[in-house]
Amino acid sequence: MNTISDENQFDALFARIELAPGERFYRRMKGAAWTPAGVARRRAIGATGLTLLLVVAFLAFTPQGRALAQVVIHFFTRTATDSLPVPTAVPLTWVDITPGAPLPTSTPQALFRECGDFPKCSVEQIRSRVNFPVLELGRIPAGMHFLGATGGPERIYLLYDNGKLTYGVALTEEPWTGSSDMIQQQVGASAVVETVQVGDVTGEYIKGGFSTRLLQAPTFNEVHFSQVWDDKVGLESLHWLKDGIFYSMSAWDDDMDNVLLDKDAFVALAAGLTTEPVSARQTYVPPTATPVPPVTFEGTTYILSVAEARQQAGFDVLEPSKLPDVLSLAGAAYDPEQHIVRTFYIEPPLDPRVTFGVRLSQQPIQDPSACNLCSLVRGDYGDVLTQKNSLVVSPDAVIEEVQISGVTGQYFVGQWNGPAWVPYSSVETLRWQANGMAFELKYFGFMDASGTVPISKADLVAIAESLK
Amino acid sequence: MDPLVRSTRLSRPADFSAFYERTHLSLFRYLYGLTGGPQEEVEDLTAESFSRAWRARRNFEGSDPAALGWLMKIGRRLVIDAYRRRKVRPVMDDALGEEVPAAETSPEDLVQSGADQEYLMSLLQRLPEETREILVLRYLLGWPVNQIGTYLEIPENNVSAIIHRALSRLRRQWPDEEK
Numbered sequence: 106m107n108t109i110s111d112e113n114q115f116d117a118l119f120a121r122i123e124l125a126p127g128e129r130f131y132r133r134m135k136g137a138a139w140t141p142a143g144v145a146r147r148r149a150i151g152a153t154g155l156t157l158l159l160v161v162a163f164l165a166f167t168p169q170g171r172a173l174a175q176v177v178i179h180f181f182t183r184t185a186t187d188s189l190p191v192p193t194a195v196p197l198t199w200v201d202i203t204p205g206a207p208l209p210t211s212t213p214q215a216l217f218r219e220c221g222d223f224p225k226c227s228v229e230q231i232r233s234r235v236n237f238p239v240l241e242l243g244r245i246p247a248g249m250h251f252l253g254a255t256g257g258p259e260r261i262y263l264l265y266d267n268g269k270l271t272y273g274v275a276l277t278e279e280p281w282t283g284s285s286d287m288i289q290q291q292v293g294a295s296a297v298v299e300t301v302q303v304g305d306v307t308g309e310y311i312k313g314g315f316s317t318r319l320l321q322a323p324t325f326n327e328v329h330f331s332q333v334w335d336d337k338v339g340l341e342s343l344h345w346l347k348d349g350i351f352y353s354m355s356a357w358d359d360d361m362d363n364v365l366l367d368k369d370a371f372v373a374l375a376a377g378l379t380t381e382p383v384s385a386r387q388t389y390v391p392p393t394a395t396p397v398p399p400v401t402f403e404g405t406t407y408i409l410s411v412a413e414a415r416q417q418a419g420f421d422v423l424e425p426s427k428l429p430d431v432l433s434l435a436g437a438a439y440d441p442e443q444h445i446v447r448t449f450y451i452e453p454p455l456d457p458r459v460t461f462g463v464r465l466s467q468q469p470i471q472d473p474s475a476c477n478l479c480s481l482v483r484g485d486y487g488d489v490l491t492q493k494n495s496l497v498v499s500p501d502a503v504i505e506e507v508q509i510s511g512v513t514g515q516y517f518v519g520q521w522n523g524p525a526w527v528p529y530s531s532v533e534t535l536r537w538q539a540n541g542m543a544f545e546l547k548y549f550g551f552m553d554a555s556g557t558v559p560i561s562k563a564d565l566v567a568i569a570e571s572l573k
Numbered sequence: 574m575d576p577l578v579r580s581t582r583l584s585r586p587a588d589f590s591a592f593y594e595r596t597h598l599s600l601f602r603y604l605y606g607l608t609g610g611p612q613e614e615v616e617d618l619t620a621e622s623f624s625r626a627w628r629a630r631r632n633f634e635g636s637d638p639a640a641l642g643w644l645m646k647i648g649r650r651l652v653i654d655a656y657r658r659r660k661v662r663p664v665m666d667d668a669l670g671e672e673v674p675a676a677e678t679s680p681e682d683l684v685q686s687g688a689d690q691e692y693l694m695s696l697l698q699r700l701p702e703e704t705r706e707i708l709v710l711r712y713l714l715g716w717p718v719n720q721i722g723t724y725l726e727i728p729e730n731n732v733s734a735i736i737h738r739a740l741s742r743l744r745r746q747w748p749d750e751e752k
Contacts (some may be wrong), residue, residue: 109747112740115693119712122690124602130616134597137620138627139589271628359628486715524715525598549591 120486120524138359181311181344187293187334198430199567224253224264228384231261237280237350241384243377246366249273251384263384271359274374279351290344293334299368301343304376308345308352310368314338341365343375352378400435400449402464402549407436407449414439414446420469422446423542427571429564432463443477444468463560463568466545470538478543481515481536486524496536499526507562509537509569516562535565544569583630583640593623596641599714604648606709609698622648642724649706696743704739711736 109115134140220226231254232239241263245251249272252264259279266273292298292311299310313336339358346352354375358365366374400407414437415422422437432450439446451462468478480495481504482488488497498504498517505516514537519528533548546569548560583589600622605615626633626644633643697705703725710716710724718736722729 109744112737112744115740115743116712118689118693119708122694122713124605124713125598126601126616126619127612129613130601130620133616133620134593134623137593137623139586139593524713525602527598529594531594 125525181290181292181296181298181309183294183296183298184291184334185294187295199427200430202424202426202428202571220253220255224255224262226254228254228263229382230254231256231263234258235261237278238348238380239278240352240378240380242274242276242374243379243381243383244374245383245387246274246374248364250387272357272364274354274356276378277353281346281349281351293336296334296336301368301372303343303345303372304347306345306347308343308372308375310341310343310372312336312341312365312368314340339365341368341371343371345375400451402449405438405440405447407438407447409437409439411437411448413437414448417441418444418446420446420542422448423465423467423544423572424448425450425465425568425571426573427567429560435462444471445477462549463565464545464547464549465568465572466547468543470541470543476543478536478545479538486521486526489521496534501526502528505562507535507537507566509535509566510539512537512539514538514566514569516565533560533562533565535562535569537569544572583626583633589627589630592640592644595637596644597623599641600644600648602713603645603709604652606694606697606713607649607652607702607706609694618648618651621651625651638720638723645724692747693743696746699746700739700742704735707732707735708739 109118220231228239228241228251235256235258239254239261241251242265245265248267249265250268252266252273254261254263256262261278263276263278264273265275293313293315296311296313301308301310313334315334315338340355342353342355344351344353352375354371356365356371365371409417411422411424411434417439428450435449435451437446437448445466445468447464447466449462449464466478468476470476470479473479475494477494478496482492482495482497483500483502484492484497485499499519499521502517502519507514507516514535516533516535518531518533519526520532521527531548535546537544546565548565583592597619601615601619604618604622605612608615608618622644625647629647633640635643697708700708707721707725710721711718716724718732719729721727722732725732727735
């Protein structure tokens with residue numbers, strides 16, 4: 106054992122202690138409630154299928170359909186087995202950007218912007234903004250309260266919960282449109298679909314959902330899982346069509362406390378939808394949303410426009426001329442001490458506090474020794490604390506050379522988490538120099554349900570090459 | 574809230590997922606430092622801490638460091654609960670001046686295995702709770718003294734003094750060549 110003659114030696118000794126969770130932990134956490142797999146599991150029952158609605162509309166609105174409506178309508182589609190295939194990554198859609206011009210409005214609709222992706226509008230507010238009748242629960246189940254409403258012009262969502270989001274009811278209402286993603290909700294081959302009477306129409310009730318099973322131990326870069334139907338999952342769902350409106354009502358019990366309503370009570374809840382202002386009468390007051398501040402990330406507040414940053418910096422600030430459509434400009438910031446302009450493109454643009462996105466930093470190379478975006482050195486956490494002008498990465502990090510419009514740049518994944526370097530595949534950095542300027546593109550992201558990172562190395566290079 | 578401090582929102586799964594990625598290693602190291610293991614128990618405590626944080630996420634509003642602090646306090650409560658339930662190890666009185674009993678693993682055993690770090694961890698577990706926590710925050714998580722002071726609501730100079738005295742104590746307990 107080494108002799109300790111000075112307290113300062115403990116510093117190095119502590120630094121050599123390697124503590125990290127093992128595979129058992131990561132295997133467990135990959136199925137956690139906040140992961141894509143966990144979210145997919147909870148949403149599995151809540152989603153609606155379009156094919157089903159097509160059939161329903163046909164049956165409801167055409168003479169042939171009305172004749173056929175005497176037979177039972179099937180709202181759910183059984184899969185061939187109880188397993189769903191692993192989701193595949195959704196390819197990015199790229200849009201052309203005119204530097205200096207406002208970025209195009211991204212996919213989320215106006216009502217989502219107004220009422221939040223997490224619902225915060227009243228039923229009356231949402232009702233006044235859509236062109237179809239909006240019904241709400243005629244009786245709010247014991248232990249729940251109305252949390253809020255949100256949606257787009259073509260579909261609205263009402264959410265009721267127990268105050269902790271661990272137990273609640275989600276009600277989706279939408280007019281028949283013929284869109285193919287409205288029906289064909291998949292359920293397991295062994296799922297028990299029950300035909301029920303919802304007032305004077307027929308609906309279908311199902312209990313259970315797809316749960317996530319890991320196929321092998323995950324790593325930071327890969328996760329392999331399948332979704333397996335489980336009728337013990339705390340989910341129940343009811344679909345029905347009435348007066349040209351498709352209704353999907355789901356209840357969840359995250360804690361598996363067996364608090365879900367039984368089938369009859371759940372169906373009675375559906376049959377009791379009303380235009381009466383039931384939610385407006387509740388005494389519960391949902392927390393009011395606090396004013397949203399400008400995006401602040403890693404100590405920088407993106408409060409400037411690009412033009413303002415350009416004016417303050419006194420150099421020509423470049424902007425991407427191509428971006429994935431999920432990204433939009435949150436703002437710009439100028440650091441006069443380092444003479445760096447940073448622009449931050451985030452996704453989704455619903456909440457400026459969101460921290461997923463791509464950050465572009467640019468700095469004129471006037472004195473290479475004082476250039477913060479120029480050098481990339483390998484070192485330990487101690488070097489991170491002492492190296493002010495260099496970006497320190499772990500000796501374990503893999504630094505790749507990439508070509509950006511004819512110049513060679515450097516790309517790596519990972520970041521420091523305290524004194525430990527963690528090779529997060531979802532934190533990517535690309536650095537290069539061109540025309541007397543040093544650039545850094547950094548993606549702060551996440552791994553999607555397919556185990557891939559939405560913005561790849563090639564995507565970062567494409568953004569870099571589009572700078573104008 | 575200071576507008577220049579990054580605000581953390583945890584209600585959406587994607588936000589919480591990022592929060593988990595940013596913090597799980599720190600939380601694990603923190604809980605390992607507090608408990609001394611075993612590994613699986615600390616993994617369970619870490620997982621349960623995130624699970625509880627997820628359920629209570631809508632009650633949280635604050636900066637990124639505050640979110641980590643909130644998570645760590647959830648974890649610390651779980652550690653205390655575990656102690657109470659199972660009485661895994663005695664809670665030490667906060668008496669820095671007193672010598673502590675010998676570690677369960679003798680220095681000789683550890684000398685043979687050459688496990689400096691293991692012996693250091695065993696000594697850490699013999700420290701009073703607050704002292705142990707401060708050393709864990711300072712050396713296993715790399716927190717600066719002012720951040721520790723803010724988290725534990727202790728004046729910075731007290732934190733520095735506790736660290737200094739704790740290191741002196743560790744050095745006294747460290748086997749020298751004659752031992």
